[in-house]
Amino acid sequence: MTLEAAEAIKRHGVGVKCATITPNKDRIKEYNLKKEWPSPNGTLRAALDGTIFRSPILASNILPTVKSWKKPIHIGRHAYGDQYRNQEIRVEGPGKAELVFSPADGSAPARRLVHEFKGPGIVQGIHNTDDSIRKFAKACFTYALDQKVDLWFSDKDTISKTYDSRFTQIFREEYGNWEQAFEQAHITYFFTLIDDAVARVVRSEGGFLWACKNYDGDVMSDMLGSAYGSLAMMSSVLVSPSGQFEYEAAHGTVQKHYYKHLKGEKTSSNPMALIFAWTGALRKRGEFDKSPDVVAFAHNLEASALGTVESGIMTGDLLKVAVPSPNNRTVYTEEFVDAIADNLRSKLG
């Protein structure tokens, strides 16, 4: 089913995904599964060869922890290789660790001494491929142009003069293909070292896409997520290098709330990110089809959803982080959706 969904996204150019379960032992028992099926997100990402971008949904009464942030900071994480596909050895005592590459054509191997161990330690081997880095770069340029935001890319090529430098070089080469489109859209491509990027991000107003290597993206996306307020206000889109878009909420199935619901208890689950997944997809499809009514509907739905939160009607997760106001009140999931629908109806007249 997941593979069929990927094929459908390729056909239609756009998809919406609800949160899915990545089964563990408990879930296999709970749902009587034949096996521990792989992560649907991983399967989709592999099938579409895509990169996941996250961006926060900003409401005027949910203030980011960082006061200077006025606009969303979008983040793109390279989801292949580096520490996530490594080999590691625990070194128990003295010895030599070497890096060896043996070319398939039988020519002489390349060899580097990693370290001459005098005592116990650790050693790790990591890799990446030009193909994967280039696809990541393409997806980042596609997304930045789509969102009309500047693109920042950061790594540590002063220290890693071959490995990280290859990332820098591929991004610079790829920029050559986008330079004109970027100029026309009045956006820029900017490279800086990761530590400088972190310092600048914290002082910035936001309003750009930050493209990160795998580990940096893992760490920084959680930092941004929590600094912007709530996991339920984080939207997510998978962009393929050939320009297909799959929209989703960044959060999971909110399992604890579901079990409460099954027991007949009321829940206050926040549907904002899921609503924005739908509006993102509708807007994109509307743009593809040149149908401004669909684009306008997406805009109105977003404005209705934000207007509801800004009027003080919100789910429990938001009340904890909202600017205090006598208008603030927590509502249950269904009441919240009804309030948004009322807002939308009054907008549509």
Ligand code: NAP
């Ligand atoms: P989760 O569903 O994101 O929920 C984690 C916690 O965050 C919730 O218990 C809730 O906190 C809060 N939360 C998240 N979304 C919320 C919302 N919309 N409204 C209100 N609160 C929200 O993560 P999980 O519990 O670790 O994972 C549950 C399942 O989702 C797992 O089976 C996992 O495989 C799957 N998952 C799927 C995706 C995906 O498809 N993209 C992503 C992540 C996880 P409180 O309990 O404190 O209210």
Ligand code: MG
């Ligand atoms: Mg993480």
